[in-house]
Structures are given as C-alpha cells and as structure tokens.
Amino acid sequence: MDEALSSEFLLRNSCGYNAARSLALRPPECGVRRVVPPLPGALLGLIRPVVRGLGGVSTKDHDDADRLNTVITDPWPSQVAETKVCGYWETSRLAFVQTDSTYQAADSLGWVTALLIFRKQQGKWRLLAASIDPITNDEFVKEIPKIVARMRKTSAPSVIPRAADLPAPREEGPAGSRRISAFLWRPSPSGGVVAEVAEFARNGDARLFARLSSRDQLRAVQISAEKLPAVHGEWWWRVWSISDSGAVAFSETKSFTY
Numbered sequence: 001m002d003e004a005l006s007s008e009f010l011l012r013n014s015c016g017y018n019a020a021r022s023l024a025l026r027p028p029e030c031g032v033r034r035v036v037p038p039l040p041g042a043l044l045g046l047i048r049p050v051v052r053g054l055g056g057v058s059t060k061d062h063d064d065a066d067r068l069n070t071v072i073t074d075p076w077p078s079q080v081a082e083t084k085v086c087g088y089w090e091t092s093r094l095a096f097v098q099t100d101s102t103y104q105a106a107d108s109l110g111w112v113t114a115l116l117i118f119r120k121q122q123g124k125w126r127l128l129a130a131s132i133d134p135i136t137n138d139e140f141v142k143e144i145p146k147i148v149a150r151m152r153k154t155s156a157p158s159v160i161p162r163a164a165d166l167p168a169p170r171e172e173g174p175a176g177s178r179r180i181s182a183f184l185w186r187p188s189p190s191g192g193v194v195a196e197v198a199e200f201a202r203n204g205d206a207r208l209f210a211r212l213s214s215r216d217q218l219r220a221v222q223i224s225a226e227k228l229p230a231v232h233g234e235w236w237w238r239v240w241s242i243s244d245s246g247a248v249a250f251s252e253t254k255s256f257t258y
Helices: 017-024 041-053 136-149
Strands: 078-090 094-105 109-121 124-131 170-172 179-185 193-202 205-212 221-224 234-243 248-250 254-257
Touching (some): 041 124, 109 136, 124 136, 136 205, 193 221
Antiparallel strands (some): 078 094, 094 109, 179 221, 234 254
C-alpha cells in the first residue's frame, strides 16, 4: 500500500494565506536530481501540451496509437503554470521524460511530478504512457537508466518480439469472497528482449513496474496486488516487451475490478 502523503490546508482568511500560496506556487525545482541533457526541439515542443493534458485537456493529438487510454471517471481539472524537465533518457526509438510542474486545481495547488514515455514512429514522437503516480516516479524511474543502457542497438527494429502471456491472476480467500493477490505473466520468449514493463492503468493514470531480462527469462513473473494503490474500481493492465533495438510488443490488455 502507498504511504500517506502529507498535506497543508490554506485558509483564505488566514493572515499567512498569500505567503503560503506563493510558496506553494514557486517555480518548480529538480532538487538533487541528475544533470539533464537538452531535449531535441521536436520532443521539447510536446512537453507542455502533454503535461497540460494530465490536468484534463485532451492529449489525443499527441498519443501513440498503442497508448492504453482509460476512462477518466474522476477528472482532475487543473491549470499548469510552469513545467521544468528534471529527467531525460533517450534511445533512437524511446524517450523517457520526468517533469515537475506547478498547478492550480479547484481544491488544491502546488507541484506535481510526471513521467512521460514517448515512442518514435514514422519520424515523430508520440505519447505512449504518462504517470503522475508517486511509485512510478520513484521506483520505476530508478530503473530507466538500466533499461536505456541495454537499448543502444540502432539497427531498424525489423522484428517485433513475441508478446508476453498473461494467465489468470492469482486469487486467495474463502469461496465467494476471493480477491486477487498477484498478477502473473510469462515473459516473451524472443531473443533480444532487454526488459519488460507491467502497466496498470486507471482514471487516465498509470503505475509502472520494470523487470530486466535475465538468463532465467522464461520463468513466470508476478506483481503483488499490494503494490497497487488502494483505489477501488475498474483497472486495466498489460505487459510491454522491449527489444534491444527499441521494438515494443504489447501483451493482450486485461481488465479487473480491485
């Protein structure tokens, strides 16, 4: 389960309201994060409209055809004021960009961190996944340099790997009230697969988990249900299999109620 996030409440009639509001909306800072190389212009031009899209504005003009879009049942209408790129890793066909932005919504304001994953198709970058999930923007981001380091092959991705297989999730508990305890997949059997990404999506957001390929590549992998946030409703999930040349195969997409 996720750790609770601390919050502060602003009261308009408080004597410190204006100062606190200014502090919450100060320009985003990347803190002690890594040195970020400059983004190419074509990619840089997508960052602001895509981040704005996370606040309720459509991103369909920039979406990859394979993006796992989910129905937004609980919209997060907000205005993004300023965005700063705080992380950037790129190969010839995949790019990972982490940003910090200031935002104002109906009942909240402050900073939000987002991870944007782009795929280049027909010479254009398209948004494949986006996440403001705190686990993704911490644990998954730490794995990105390892994935990118294994994807330095530049030849054309002529062969797309075979997709991973998703058997039924593992359940436990008494009959009539059994609950999902783990999500399983059998990795792609194709050679050249360097990593797989399990994507869980709900309400326009995603939680991502990375698995680097190993010699024991064909052993089934599982993600505990406890690694998902305690948010009920319909979820969708799938697995990406990424080759050393940047080709991506997607498993079938399955839904579940959590």
